Structures are given as structure tokens and as C-alpha cells.
Amino acid sequence: MCSTANFVLPLRRTCEAVAAPGRLCGGVSMTTMLPGLRSHGAPQDTDMDVAWQELMAITELQEFEATSGGSYETAQYQTMEPMAPVGEYGTASSLPHRPPASCELSSANIYGGSYSEGVSTNNKDLMYGHTEPQHVQKMLHTSSHSQPTVMALRDYMDMSDATQEHRRANICLSQVVDRNLRWTTQGLTGKPGHTDDIESDSGLSLDSNPPLASPDNPACGALNYQSRDISLAYSDGEPDSVISKTREVHTLYPIGCQSQTTEYLQTGPHLPCVSSQPGVSHFQGHTPRPCSVTTQSQTSALCNMYSEAAMTSRQKIPLKQQQSISTTASLSRDERRALALKIPFPMEKIVNLPVDDFNELLTQYTLTDTQMALVRDIRRRGKNKVAAQNCRKRKLESIIHLERELNQLKAQRENLVQERLEFQHSLTFIKCCLADLYAEVFTQLRDENGQSYSMDEHFLQQTPDGQFYLVPHTMQ
DNA sequence: GCTGATTGTCATCCG
DNA sequence: GCCGGATGACAATCA
Numbered sequence: 001m002c003s004t005a006n007f008v009l010p011l012r013r014t015c016e017a018v019a020a021p022g023r024l025c026g027g028v029s030m031t032t033m034l035p036g037l038r039s040h041g042a043p044q045d046t047d048m049d050v051a052w053q054e055l056m057a058i059t060e061l062q063e064f065e066a067t068s069g070g071s072y073e074t075a076q077y078q079t080m081e082p083m084a085p086v087g088e089y090g091t092a093s094s095l096p097h098r099p100p101a102s103c104e105l106s107s108a109n110i111y112g113g114s115y116s117e118g119v120s121t122n123n124k125d126l127m128y129g130h131t132e133p134q135h136v137q138k139m140l141h142t143s144s145h146s147q148p149t150v151m152a153l154r155d156y157m158d159m160s161d162a163t164q165e166h167r168r169a170n171i172c173l174s175q176v177v178d179r180n181l182r183w184t185t186q187g188l189t190g191k192p193g194h195t196d197d198i199e200s201d202s203g204l205s206l207d208s209n210p211p212l213a214s215p216d217n218p219a220c221g222a223l224n225y226q227s228r229d230i231s232l233a234y235s236d237g238e239p240d241s242v243i244s245k246t247r248e249v250h251t252l253y254p255i256g257c258q259s260q261t262t263e264y265l266q267t268g269p270h271l272p273c274v275s276s277q278p279g280v281s282h283f284q285g286h287t288p289r290p291c292s293v294t295t296q297s298q299t300s301a302l303c304n305m306y307s308e309a310a311m312t313s314r315q316k317i318p319l320k321q322q323q324s325i326s327t328t329a330s331l332s333r334d335e336r337r338a339l340a341l342k343i344p345f346p347m348e349k350i351v352n353l354p355v356d357d358f359n360e361l362l363t364q365y366t367l368t369d370t371q372m373a374l375v376r377d378i379r380r381r382g383k384n385k386v387a388a389q390n391c392r393k394r395k396l397e398s399i400i401h402l403e404r405e406l407n408q409l410k411a412q413r414e415n416l417v418q419e420r421l422e423f424q425h426s427l428t429f430i431k432c433c434l435a436d437l438y439a440e441v442f443t444q445l446r447d448e449n450g451q452s453y454s455m456d457e458h459f460l461q462q463t464p465d466g467q468f469y470l471v472p473h474t475m476q
Numbered sequence: 477g478c479t480g481a482t483t484g485t486c487a488t489c490c491g
Numbered sequence: 492g493c494c495g496g497a498t499g500a501c502a503a504t505c506a
Contacts (some may be wrong), residue, residue, distance in 0.1 A: 106477095201492055276492090332484090333484095350485090355493095355494065355495080380494095380495090381484080381485065381486090381493095383494090383495065383496080384484085384485070384486080384497095385483085385484060385485080386496095387485070387495085387497060387498085388485080388497090388498080389481080389483085389497085390495055390497085391496090391498055391499095392483090392498095394497090395498090
């Protein structure tokens with residue numbers, strides 16, 4: 001098409017015809033096939049250079065326009081073209097009065113985000129009527145009111161985001177710490193104020209056949225409990241009277257005996273708690289199995305260990321809470337079962353030992369089927385309890401992490417939206433400048449008769465080799 | 477009494 | 492096939 005244009009319209013001219021030789025941007029020359037073409041814009045050579053630079057970039061900008069989806073800018077640009085008829089710019093004498101005001105700004109200004117400060121609204125008004133200045137004013141309004149400056153706004157966003165995120169991170173961190181602390185504390189002392197699940201009716205082991213212990217279950221009789229105490233220790237379906245009785249029993253636990261009970265569950269082989277207290281004489285008369293015989297000194301040591309641990313943990317708890325714990329803290333269901341069945345090793349080992357060590361431990365004692373089933377249930381439940389805690393901890397951390405990521409993405413999105421807005425403003429302004437330059441180019445071009453070319457009849461087209469041609473619209 | 481949070485437990489899947 | 496970890500679901504408990 002360009003060749004056709006050249007043929008139809010021999011308007012090839014070099015850049016000298018429009019501007020100083022060799023001063024076109026990027027070395028791209030403007031050519032016409034019209035020998036008589038002459039330039040009337042010698043004093044504006046610099047401006048023309050800039051103009052051609054802008055023209056050279058217009059194709060890239062149009063690509064931006066095509067991809068930015070900004071129909072708004074497109075409409076602006078399209079409506080601008082008829083606003084610059086040849087009649088307005090056709091005389092060279094008009095040039096001094098109408099310097100491309102928008103193009104008086106350097107590109108640094110254009111892209112610096114502060115271009116609007118250099119725009120002469122009145123000048124624009126004269127040039128383009130009311131539409132463009134309104135747009136420019138609108139841009140100014142937007143950027144001066146809702147966003148003091150883009151950079152300031154971005155700084156503010158960054159700072160506020162950082163502050164909020166920092167605050168949120170602190171909150172999340174404190175939550176995690178608090179929760180972990182609670183886990184740890186509960187791991188030590190059990191849930192504060194949480195009465196033991198004596199009333200729980202879901203404690204039957206799947207593998208506990210026959211039922212572990214019950215006043216009605218003579219299978220446990222071999223363990224030589226007092227049936228009343230067994231009923232206290234086993235809570236499955238027990239009536240309220242029994243529950244209250246159980247609580248009373250726990251309340252009546254002396255420290256020494258309680259410690260011994262817990263010690264039995266946590267640190268060492270069980271020794272029946274010999275006490276004159278009612279309800280704690282579970283193992284009175286019980287003949288210890290040979291494998292679980294413990295000396296009196298060992299018992300004393302175990303009790304002392306528990307007492308120290310209890311004192312250590314209780315020193316950190318307010319007195320009122322200590323009283324609550326002292327009245328409500330009791331053994332877990334499995335602990336009570338282990339106590340009732342006289343499992344000869346602590347729950348800690350049942351749960352935490354590796355499978356090999358655990359099996360080795362089992363071989364060291366002669367356990368009944370019921371005891372074995374309970375031990376395995378305790379191990380399974382204990383491990384699952386820890387797993388559930390870990391699972392919940394991970395889930396919580398995952399939620400916190402996702403929240404943090406979400407906040408970051410929101411901030412990033414805000415930044416991108418702001419940058420896009422900024423870019424659109426810049427693009428609109430550049431298009432205004434280019435429209436000015438485009439029109440000005442036409443004012444500079446003259447045919448052999450000294451007549452200017454009409455923008456209504458011609459348009460500039462650039463070939464891949466950088467040559468510009470005046471092409472009649474009829475050739476489009 | 478209702479509700480949300482917490483915790484333990486079970487069932488199930490998977491390595 | 493067993494074991495243990497992970498996890499959803501459910502129930503109990505508490506504030």
C-alpha cells in the first residue's frame with residue numbers, strides 16, 4: 001500500500017524537508033516523493049524532532065491501547081482527530097500562537113506522573129474545545145484530590161499495608177503463642193476447669209471385649225478391686241450419683257495418693273495406692289503382680305516427683321484456679337482405666353515409646369487380654385490425640401499463612417490498579433500530545449504550490465523501514 | 477437455653 | 492497385614 005501511495009502520491013521527502021537533516025529520532029527519516037515540498041517549520045526543528053519521536057512511538061502506544069482494554073482512551077483519541085481540522089492548523093502563522101502546549105513537557109514530565117502540572121488548560125481549551133480540558137481537569141481532579149500524588153499514595157498504601165500487616169501478624173502470632181501456650185499448659189495440667197470426662201459415655205474401647213471393667217463384669221474380678229471403686233473408675237453410662245461420687249473421690253485424693261496415681265500413669269511402674277481414705281483404697285488387698293512390685297522407697301520417690309511437678313505447675317496458677325483444679329483435676333478416662341486395670345507401666349510410655357520399644361515393654365510384663373487391649377487402645381488414642389492436636393495446629397497455621405498471603409495479594413492488587421490508572425492517565429496525555437504533533441506535521445508539509453495538505457484527505461503512514469508517506473484517505 | 481470454641485475420639489485413608 | 496500419621500466428622504464440655 002505504501003508503494004501504491006508513493007506511486008499515486010509522489011510525496012517522498014527526506015527528513016530535511018521537515019526538520020534538520022539526520023535529526024529524526026532513531027535515524028528514521030521522513031520521506032516524501034514531492035520534490036517541491038518545503039518546510040515551514042525551521043524554527044521548530046527541536047520541536048519537530050520531538051514530534052517525530054512521538055510519532056515513531058505511536059504505534060507502540062496503539063499496541064498498548066489495544067491491549068490495555070481502555071476503550072475510554074480510544075474514544076478520547078478518536079474524538080480528538082476531528083478536533084484538529086486543517087482549517088485550524090492550516091496556516092503557518094498560527095504556529096507561534098499554538099505551540100504544542102502539551103508537548104512542551106518533556107517526556108520525563110510525561111512519564112513522571114506529574115504531567116498534569118504542565119498542562120495549560122486554557123491552551124488545551126482553545127485547541128480542542130471543551131472536551132479535552134474537561135478530561136484533563138478530571139484527571140487533575142482525580143489525582144489531586146483522591147490521590148494527592150501517585151507516589152505519595154503508594155507510599156501511604158505501602159506504609160498502611162505494612163502497618164496493618166504487622167499488626168495482624170502480631171495478633172496472629174499472639175494467637176498462636178497463646179494457643180500453643182494453652183496446649184502446653186493443658187498438656188501439663190489438663191484443661192483448666194475442665195472436669196474430667198468421667199461422665200463420658202463414649203469411652204468404650206472398640207477392642208475392649210469384654211467390657212473393661214464394670215461392677216457387673218466379673219471378668220475384672222481377678223484384679224481384685226473393690227467393686228465400688230471400680231464403678232467409680234469406670235464412667236461408662238454411670239448415673240449422676242456415681243458421677244458426683246466420683247468427683248468426691250477425686251476431691252478426697254490426698255496429694256500423695258494423687259501423685260502416686262499420676263506417677264503410676266506417667267513415670268513409672270504402678271504401685272497400688274494404699275490409703276485409708278475412702279475411695280482411694282482401690283488396691284487395698286490387691287496382691288501386686290510379681291513384675292510390678294515396687295519398693296517403698298521407690299514409691300516415696302515417685303510420690304515426691306509428682307509432688308514437685310504438681311507444685312511447680314501449680315505455682316504458676318492462681319490460687320483460685322488451683323482450688324478449681326484441685327477439685328476438678330482428675331485422671332482421664334484412659335488413665336482411670338489403666339489405673340483400674342493396673343497397667344504396670346505409665347501412659348507416657350504407652351503412648352510415646354517407639355513400636356519396638358513398646359513391644360519390648362509389653363514382653364516384660366504379663367498382661368491379660370483386657371489389659372493388652374486397653375494398652376493398645378491407650379496407645380492408639382494417645383497418638384491420635386497428639387496427631388489431632390498437630391493437625392489442628394497445622395490447620396491454624398495454614399489459615400494464618402493464607403490470610404497473610406491474601407493481604408499481600410490485596411496490597412499488590414491495589415498497587416497494580418494504581419499503576420494502571422497512572423499509566424492510563426499518562427497514555428491519554430501522550431495521545432493528546434501526539435494529536436497535536438500529528439496536526440502540526442501537516443501544517444509543515446507543502447506541496448509544490450506551497451499548499452498544505454489536508455488531514456481530511458491524507459494521513460501519515462510509516463513503513464517498516466521507517467519511511468513516512470502521505471497517503472490519501474482514498475487509498476486506505 | 478443458645479452459640480462458638482476447644483478438645484477428645486472414632487473412622488478412614490494412605491504411605 | 493500392621494502401624495502410625497493425617498484428617499474429617501462427631502460429641503462433650505465450657506465460657
